[in-house]
Amino acid sequence: MTHLKYGAMKASLFTSVKLSGNKYIDVTNKGFSILAGYIFGGNEENEKIAMTSPVDNSLEDSMTMMFMVPKKFTKEELPQPNQSQIEFREEPAKTVAAITFDGWTSDEKTEEYKQKLIVALEAEGINHTNRFSFLGYMAPYEVLNRGNEIIVDLANEIVEMIETQ
Template identity: 40%
Template sequence: MYRTDTVHTSGWLIAAVHGAFASLPEIDQFAENTPYAGSYVPLRNYGRDERVSSVMIELRHKVYLTDPAAPTARPKSRTMKSRSGRTVSRSAGYAPRRAARTAVRGDEESARDAGFRKLAEYILGGNEEKPKIAMTAPVSQARSADNSWIISFYMPSQWTMSALPTPDNQEVELVEVPDETIAARRFTGSRSATAVATRAAELLGALENTEWVPVGEPVACFYDPSWSLPFRRRNEVVVPVATC
């Protein structure tokens, strides 16, 4: 945390910032005015207007972003080829996986954000044993039978169900995901509800008159963080399929 002086960064503001971060398990170090010092105050107000308060917060990128040199782990899969030779979508066979998931009510995008926060707390130490679990991709979102949204993080392959720590939040559950064959439509750009619905309709349409028959509802998968440039995002809509 960077601060100015007692006029514009008063004791109550410093205490408030400390209090806001003290309960976060992923923040294990907190320092003031190091390695730099100072915060921003408009020149017209500096030293003249005590109503203007200022504090600048800097987070090390490792707190919220995995090492860009180390690729994010992804579930193991193998590509399935169409008998007809048509390339209508990506078809893959996924091996059994473990996932942490949570159910959230609300509109599609706000539910996605709320579910992500709950699951991020779990892998960042919000569990009984307190270990941190590496982030993997994708994060998936699916509509449940009761119209809530199921947000899922897939666990790194080395974690077995018996070894995974128990979540502190009872709204987070750990589940076994059986092996499955899916068809996928990849896209970049917007992740809005409209964009996801459009891609889902394209995927289902592309599967018509092929040997791949949908056996479930479409699921949205997101491989990149929300702050990534839209044109560089990898998004997918997938649906479980069987051959006819």
């Protein structure tokens, strides 16, 4: 089941890792392992940091996987990671369009729903930035009721139109 929606995302702080590869599952498993290592204590203070959802995966040539940092932390307060690939990234507030789908994902399924989102936006005459991400909301061990989204940042003129409605 798919559902198109629009929404605002607040400015947020993320831990992120940029990876390259051609298989979604390989890249996401590696990215998840690196970031999970950090939040499970793989940092200079051996501090555990709560895991939040969704996990954000950019859908670009080189993928960036991001875990949202709990709101109690600022960039300066986060313990330094043991792995040099991990960066702290501040994402500004933005307005996005999203299409939801259930189940496990793959390269093919991600591309299928990305194309469905593009078609739906074109049908409504909505411009976007072409900056797509996959959002996963369930832990890897969760088998049932898996919720996912493909999102795209909306163009500024669309954001202004939505805000005035």
